[in-house]
Structures are given as structure tokens and as C-alpha cells.
Amino acid sequence: MSQPTPGNFTKTAGWLDWYDGPSKPRFELPPGSVDAHCHVFGPGAEFPYAPERKYTPCDASKAQLFALRDHLGFARNVIVQATCHGSDNRAMIDACRTSAGRARGVATLRRTVTDDDLRQLNAAGVRGVRFNFVRRLVDFTPKDELMDIAHRIAPLGWHVVVYFEAADLPELWDFFTTLPTTVVVDHIGRPDVSKPVDGPEFELFVKLLREHANVWSKVSCPERLSVAGPKALDGERAPYRDVVPFARRIVETFPDRVLWGTDWPHPNLKDHMPDDGLLVDFIPHIATTPELQRKLLVDNPMRLYWPEECKGG
Ligand code: 0GY
Numbered sequence: 020m021s022q023p024t025p026g027n028f029t030k031t032a033g034w035l036d037w038y039d040g041p042s043k044p045r046f047e048l049p050p051g052s053v054d055a056h057c058h059v060f061g062p063g064a065e066f067p068y069a070p071e072r073k074y075t076p077c078d079a080s081k082a083q084l085f086a087l088r089d090h091l092g093f094a095r096n097v098i099v100q101a102t103c104h105g106s107d108n109r110a111m112i113d114a115c116r117t118s119a120g121r122a123r124g125v126a127t128l129r130r131t132v133t134d135d136d137l138r139q140l141n142a143a144g145v146r147g148v149r150f151n152f153v154r155r156l157v158d159f160t161p162k163d164e165l166m167d168i169a170h171r172i173a174p175l176g177w178h179v180v181v182y183f184e185a186a187d188l189p190e191l192w193d194f195f196t197t198l199p200t201t202v203v204v205d206h207i208g209r210p211d212v213s214k215p216v217d218g219p220e221f222e223l224f225v226k227l228l229r230e231h232a233n234v235w236s237k238v239s240c241p242e243r244l245s246v247a248g249p250k251a252l253d254g255e256r257a258p259y260r261d262v263v264p265f266a267r268r269i270v271e272t273f274p275d276r277v278l279w280g281t282d283w284p285h286p287n288l289k290d291h292m293p294d295d296g297l298l299v300d301f302i303p304h305i306a307t308t309p310e311l312q313r314k315l316l317v318d319n320p321m322r323l324y325w326p327e328e329c330k331g332g
Contacts, residue, residue: 030075034074056280059110060284060286066110066113068104097320099125100125123145126145137175147177166198169199169200188208201233204227239279244265267305279316
């Protein structure tokens with residue numbers, strides 16, 4: 020990829036822009052709901068994309084993210100550093116700082132980060148660091164470097180977010196289970212939903228959460244995992260139905276360790292761009308009672324990202 024110059028970014032070929040004009044969800048989110056996985060991209064002219072990135076997205080600004088938050092009925096966002104910005108966290112930090120306390124962040128760090136950098140990130144609202152193992156997104160970072168970072172952020176009370184493909188879980192198991200913090204897995208550990216929900220691959224993921232009480236899961240991204248796609252059944256707003264058994268199993272088995280997010284602006288989707296309103300209508304199919312919904316959307320993300328506002332926090 021040629022070196023970018025600010026203001027001159029050409030989107031990756033075939034890039035799907037985020038869906039402008041999402042529908043209003045029918046599902047009414049509980050008051051105080053948190054969109055616990057979303058991104059900001061640039062704008063590139065202000066916050067240039069990283070030279071080492073594997074894709075160039077469309078711009079997706081903090082103002083557009085906050086407008087989506089209000090439209091869907093969320094109260095807060097957790098903004099996760101995307102790989103197209105590498106370890107330059109400025110766009111994410113700027114969004115957190117100008118959110119009036121309604122956004123917290125998850126950063127990408129290098130071993131060279133100083134204690135002063137960490138203090139500043141913490142003051143800006145960062146509460147976690149993301150380790151990405153998805154090969155199409157990042158170059159390999161040695162695990163000892165990642166473990167080093169995890170030990171640096173643990174005293175701040177931060178957690179580690181991990182992103183990987185289900186097939187890589189056996190190889191990553193020892194690393195994940197020795198991390199010294201809460202560990203949050205992105206997108207249900209990316210199961211192959213054409214395989215059985217009680218088959219060996221997904222059972223291994225369930226075992227990870229069952230045997231390790233510090234491991235949480237985002238039950239996000241049905242649009243990435245689905246083979247069936249967004250088509251509703253019988254006019255019902257019930258998209259991505261093949262993902263439901265996987266997400267629902269995790270929500271019902273580990274109700275106090277699950278999070279949900281839109282993943283707006285949905286990087287790297289090839290077939291379709293989801294309507295974020297329809298994505299919100301996926302939630303009651305995986306969290307089927309008001310209590311499960313409140314835990315998923317309010318109690319759990321608040322405990323992790325705004326503990327000072329929780330009772331006893
Ligand atoms: C996601 C998923 C993807 C991309 C990234 O940081 C990223 O670039 O996470 C993906 O392509 O699967 O969570 O946004």
C-alpha cells in the first residue's frame with residue numbers, strides 16, 4: 020500500500036459505506052443502554068489512517084456516531100480502536116473527550132507506551148486495550164509484548180479485549196487464560212454458525228467462559244457471522260436467525276458477563292451493510308427477558324466502563 024497523505028485516502032476497493040438513514044428499532048432499549056462496540060474512522064483529513072493498515076475505510080466521525088446513538092436510543096458508547104488507525108488513538112480519544120462523559124474507549128498500545136501516556140489515556144476515558152489476532156487485519160505481535168502490556172494496564176483496572184477466529188482458540192488458549200485482567204472476547208469468538216451450537220468448536224468457547232470467570236463475551240456482529248443474512252422471517256424483524264442460538268446460549272449461560280454493540284460503521288463487510296435499527300431488533304431474540312436485556316445493555320457495560328457510577332463502585 021502506498022504511503023497516504025492527509026486528506027487523500029482512497030477507500031479499499033469494494034468498500035461498503037455505512038448505512039445512512041437506519042430505521043427506528045421496534046425494540047425499545049432499556050434506559051441507560053450502552054453500545055459497547057463501535058468505532059470512529061478519521062475523518063482521514065484530521066486523523067490520518069495508519070500507514071500499516073490493511074484497509075482504508077470511509078470516514079465515520081464522532082458526530083455521526085453520536086447521532087446514531089441518539090437515533091437508536093442508546094445513552095452511551097464504548098469506542099474500540101480499529102486497526103485502520105493502528106496504535107494512533109487520537110480519533111478515538113478525541114471522540115471520548117468530547118462526548119460529555121458518554122463515551123469510553125478501548126485503545127491499541129505498543130510496548131513503548133509510557134506510564135504518563137497511560138495516565139493521560141485513563142483521564143480521557145480509556146478503560147481497556149485490544150489485542151487483535153485476526154490475520155487479515157493485523158501483522159503478528161509477539162505474545163510476550165502483549166502480556167507485558169496487559170501487566171502494565173492491570174493496575175489501572177483496565178481489561179483486555181481480544182479478537183480472533185474460532186479456529187485459532189486452541190492455539191491462543193494458554194495466552195488468554197493467563198492474562199491478569201478481565202478478558203472480553205469480541206463477537207462471540209467468531210463461531211462458524213453453520214456448525215452445531217453444541218459441537219466441539221463452540222463447546223470450547225463455552226468452556227473458556229465456564230472455566231474462567233474473568234472472561235466475558237460480546238454477543239455482537241450477527242451480520243458478520245450469519246450465513247442466512249438479514250432477511251426477516253414472515254415479515255418479523257428477526258434478522259440473522261442462524262446466529263441466534265449461539266448468542267442466546269452465551270447470554271443465558273453467562274448473563275453477567277455479556278456485552279452488546281452495533282459495530283458501527285461495520286468495517287470490511289462484503290455482501291451487505293446492516294440497517295442499525297434492524298440490528299437493535301436482533302437483541303430481544305438473544306436476550307429474551309427484561310432482566311437479561313438490562314444486564315446485557317446496562318448493568319454489565321456500566322460495571323466494566325463506568326464502575327464509579329455503579330452501586331458500591
Ligand atoms: C470489528 C471487526 C473488524 C475490524 C476491526 O479493528 C478492526 O479493523 O475490528 C473486522 O473486519 O472483522 O470489530 O470492527
